[in-house]
Amino acid sequence: MHPAIGYIHLKRKVFVEELKAFLRIPSVSTKPENKADIRKAAEWLTAHMKKIGLEHTAILPTGGHPVVYADWLHAPGKPTVLIYGHYDVQPAEPLELWATGPFDPTVRGGKLFARGAVDDKGQVFMHLKALEAHLKTQGSLPVNVKLLIEGEEEIGSPNLARLVKDKLALFKGDVVVISDTAMIAKGAPGITVGLRGLVYFQIDMDGAKSDLHSGGFGGGVENPAFAMAQFLAQLKDRNGRITIPGFYDDVRRLPAEERRALARLPFSEKRFLREVGAPLLHGEKGFTTLERLWARPTLEVNGIYSGFIGEGAKTVLPCHAMAKVSMRLAPDQDPNRIARLFVRHVKAIAPKTVRTRVTEVSGRGTPWLASTDEPSLQALARAIRKGFGKPPVYTRTGGTIPVVATLTKLLKTPCLLMGIGLPDENAHAPNESLDLDNFHRGTLAAAHLFLELAKENRKKA
Amino acid sequence: MHPAIGYIHLKRKVFVEELKAFLRIPSVSTKPENKADIRKAAEWLTAHMKKIGLEHTAILPTGGHPVVYADWLHAPGKPTVLIYGHYDVQPAEPLELWATGPFDPTVRGGKLFARGAVDDKGQVFMHLKALEAHLKTQGSLPVNVKLLIEGEEEIGSPNLARLVKDKLALFKGDVVVISDTAMIAKGAPGITVGLRGLVYFQIDMDGAKSDLHSGGFGGGVENPAFAMAQFLAQLKDRNGRITIPGFYDDVRRLPAEERRALARLPFSEKRFLREVGAPLLHGEKGFTTLERLWARPTLEVNGIYSGFIGEGAKTVLPCHAMAKVSMRLAPDQDPNRIARLFVRHVKAIAPKTVRTRVTEVSGRGTPWLASTDEPSLQALARAIRKGFGKPPVYTRTGGTIPVVATLTKLLKTPCLLMGIGLPDENAHAPNESLDLDNFHRGTLAAAHLFLELAKENRKKA
Numbered sequence: 001m002h003p004a005i006g007y008i009h010l011k012r013k014v015f016v017e018e019l020k021a022f023l024r025i026p027s028v029s030t031k032p033e034n035k036a037d038i039r040k041a042a043e044w045l046t047a048h049m050k051k052i053g054l055e056h057t058a059i060l061p062t063g064g065h066p067v068v069y070a071d072w073l074h075a076p077g078k079p080t081v082l083i084y085g086h087y088d089v090q091p092a093e094p095l096e097l098w099a100t101g102p103f104d105p106t107v108r109g110g111k112l113f114a115r116g117a118v119d120d121k122g123q124v125f126m127h128l129k130a131l132e133a134h135l136k137t138q139g140s141l142p143v144n145v146k147l148l149i150e151g152e153e154e155i156g157s158p159n160l161a162r163l164v165k166d167k168l169a170l171f172k173g174d175v176v177v178i179s180d181t182a183m184i185a186k187g188a189p190g191i192t193v194g195l196r197g198l199v200y201f202q203i204d205m206d207g208a209k210s211d212l213h214s215g216g217f218g219g220g221v222e223n224p225a226f227a228m229a230q231f232l233a234q235l236k237d238r239n240g241r242i243t244i245p246g247f248y249d250d251v252r253r254l255p256a257e258e259r260r261a262l263a264r265l266p267f268s269e270k271r272f273l274r275e276v277g278a279p280l281l282h283g284e285k286g287f288t289t290l291e292r293l294w295a296r297p298t299l300e301v302n303g304i305y306s307g308f309i310g311e312g313a314k315t316v317l318p319c320h321a322m323a324k325v326s327m328r329l330a331p332d333q334d335p336n337r338i339a340r341l342f343v344r345h346v347k348a349i350a351p352k353t354v355r356t357r358v359t360e361v362s363g364r365g366t367p368w369l370a371s372t373d374e375p376s377l378q379a380l381a382r383a384i385r386k387g388f389g390k391p392p393v394y395t396r397t398g399g400t401i402p403v404v405a406t407l408t409k410l411l412k413t414p415c416l417l418m419g420i421g422l423p424d425e426n427a428h429a430p431n432e433s434l435d436l437d438n439f440h441r442g443t444l445a446a447a448h449l450f451l452e453l454a455k456e457n458r459k460k461a
Numbered sequence: 462m463h464p465a466i467g468y469i470h471l472k473r474k475v476f477v478e479e480l481k482a483f484l485r486i487p488s489v490s491t492k493p494e495n496k497a498d499i500r501k502a503a504e505w506l507t508a509h510m511k512k513i514g515l516e517h518t519a520i521l522p523t524g525g526h527p528v529v530y531a532d533w534l535h536a537p538g539k540p541t542v543l544i545y546g547h548y549d550v551q552p553a554e555p556l557e558l559w560a561t562g563p564f565d566p567t568v569r570g571g572k573l574f575a576r577g578a579v580d581d582k583g584q585v586f587m588h589l590k591a592l593e594a595h596l597k598t599q600g601s602l603p604v605n606v607k608l609l610i611e612g613e614e615e616i617g618s619p620n621l622a623r624l625v626k627d628k629l630a631l632f633k634g635d636v637v638v639i640s641d642t643a644m645i646a647k648g649a650p651g652i653t654v655g656l657r658g659l660v661y662f663q664i665d666m667d668g669a670k671s672d673l674h675s676g677g678f679g680g681g682v683e684n685p686a687f688a689m690a691q692f693l694a695q696l697k698d699r700n701g702r703i704t705i706p707g708f709y710d711d712v713r714r715l716p717a718e719e720r721r722a723l724a725r726l727p728f729s730e731k732r733f734l735r736e737v738g739a740p741l742l743h744g745e746k747g748f749t750t751l752e753r754l755w756a757r758p759t760l761e762v763n764g765i766y767s768g769f770i771g772e773g774a775k776t777v778l779p780c781h782a783m784a785k786v787s788m789r790l791a792p793d794q795d796p797n798r799i800a801r802l803f804v805r806h807v808k809a810i811a812p813k814t815v816r817t818r819v820t821e822v823s824g825r826g827t828p829w830l831a832s833t834d835e836p837s838l839q840a841l842a843r844a845i846r847k848g849f850g851k852p853p854v855y856t857r858t859g860g861t862i863p864v865v866a867t868l869t870k871l872l873k874t875p876c877l878l879m880g881i882g883l884p885d886e887n888a889h890a891p892n893e894s895l896d897l898d899n900f901h902r903g904t905l906a907a908a909h910l911f912l913e914l915a916k917e918n919r920k921k922a
Contacts, residue, residue, distance in 0.1 A: 220733070233693075236687070300687070313822045
């Protein structure tokens, strides 16, 4: 057994306690009132990186929340691995649905519950602990390592591309490793080879200049809440297909072979349905659930508000309605083109009885597909086999990691997605959790990955 | 000049200051946290009634908020007038849209701004001041008077009918007078001869058992926010007609003569549009705006909520959506039948991909049409001519005063609707106001009404 591996087994419990301290910081990136917490999380992270032996730790300013950087570059002739992650988290609301506080990390039944446990603080920490294991037992790493841990992933990484462009030499490496995804099921460690893209808008509709009495005015002027409902209802047809003209033009068709491979994966529609707790599975007709989740675009209403939403009754005819609408994009849809098509469509179908505004409220994410003949992907496969005791399955995810497209494009390097989340861990929802067994095995796999990448590069060179 | 009339002219400014004290009490009936304020308003009212010379003042308990009662019954052989009003008010939210505090009554440009100024504290106060004028100058009233001022009008008067049934003898009279309506335009005092009815529901739709990540799960299960939008959109067709089967069965057709009379009223669609500030007028095709507002039923979404509605973006697939939906009913629709049809329709069209609940959240209101050959209506017409200096116009209102149907049915008496509100006074909306000139003239008209009703009864007897 490699000494780094022994170290990880020995420190298993200590690592969880350390992670709790990181999770206690409510680093919610979308809320202005958490700005100081974001700073605190960045400072905690740099202090911890220094402690485990990383060098050149820095909090790099951006137009928004800062990026945390560190490196260790004393392996001449070996590849340089850039590890990307994020220390910001989603808002925790609705708070009343959490069994224990979102920022009071608690272990129950082998799971660690906290906002950010799996998305993404726990997965960032897994890499830090793997690096610590090598540094503390060997005094060195098998490869050169750079870390780029950002604070704006949950708001679409609006400032990251510019920073990377500005400091290209600082971030340049041979391969990027990102752990911000989930495996398909417990016991089925995977490598994510595809991601969906994202565009996200807010629609506002204004009717009368102020709220009106629904008795005195009902039937006289448009009700923006009803106009919004009619507008939203038009965005998908009865088959669940999005009605925006041109929307599907660039969607890559799933080859029959890949559809067969998806069907063989350890994914049970029945179990998925039980886990989410909905009455029925639902979505675009003609596709299996996995195909819809991974390889088909979707349009979701993420939020809607108008009028009186308190207890009881208020006979108001609201003067304003708001909806948040986002689209997940499949390869090879271009988020810039889809954003244009969406705005044009809103203008085309919004009723003239209200004043309609469209605002983009998040950065755009480009869909991504990995190149399967990449040697570093094989190194990751071996590392997972060693860490988890079984070979990985190749999966996609319906989520968006805009940075994957950004970094592969800017740094011109392959990207490895090594995710240890589970589908029922409630990323972005109340009671987010991290399976501690996966956290441990993931840390082992990460330690192996550095060893395997060192070999891979030798072969290649 | 009758001394009571002189007294009202003399006390004009004092009356406004007194009304302000009443308006300072935030007697919001729909909110549990205002329960003590409701009590305070009832106590303020009884104390004031005692002060002006009314008798048997009492706070009558009901299952909910109490009814305030008072009378003066020393005019043997004269008719007994039951004055109905309400001391409860609508919620003031959204507070940030008020120019001055909703419970900090402020005069600007001849208008008194406060929640309840016109709906209905100001109009209740008009009658109190007319009674005071007679009592303080004559030591008596021209007629017998009873007052029934309730605290649950804004939540649909759920306990009033039972109280009136239980104490029928206490409330029995020859005519009911209600001032809780608006005139069609300043300078056009009116008598309201028609009201719409009301049914009000809350719809809840549940999808997954908790909010989900819209990336990982979008396309896999139903989005309740989208399902709700689709559901609501189906409730009206492209012509603005409500699609509930059987909904229009009992709607009384407007006779050609009444349509012509409506067209002659001093109502400008252009001015109405400017006042409400909407981009266009809108509603059921084939009817003028006044016809739609007064004589046609309508369905309104009073509120809608789902998912993330804060600033920025949250990539959530919500697990729940809620909408408040109410219908205004035209003569002769029966609210009980419409409620049954609505619930049946919801169950018929709600998608099976969500769990749907329907809850009735307000009392039902029956639509009402006055009998125009009623002598007391002519007495009111003369009183208005004297108080306002011009003859009244006959109008309807789109609002609902469920108590009109309740009281006329239980007490078997005619009902006079003498409203002094204006269409732009924002009842139920921020910056509610009361025109102080109308308040003064209305008080004069109310004082005349008691004199005219005394005459009318003599003629009739």
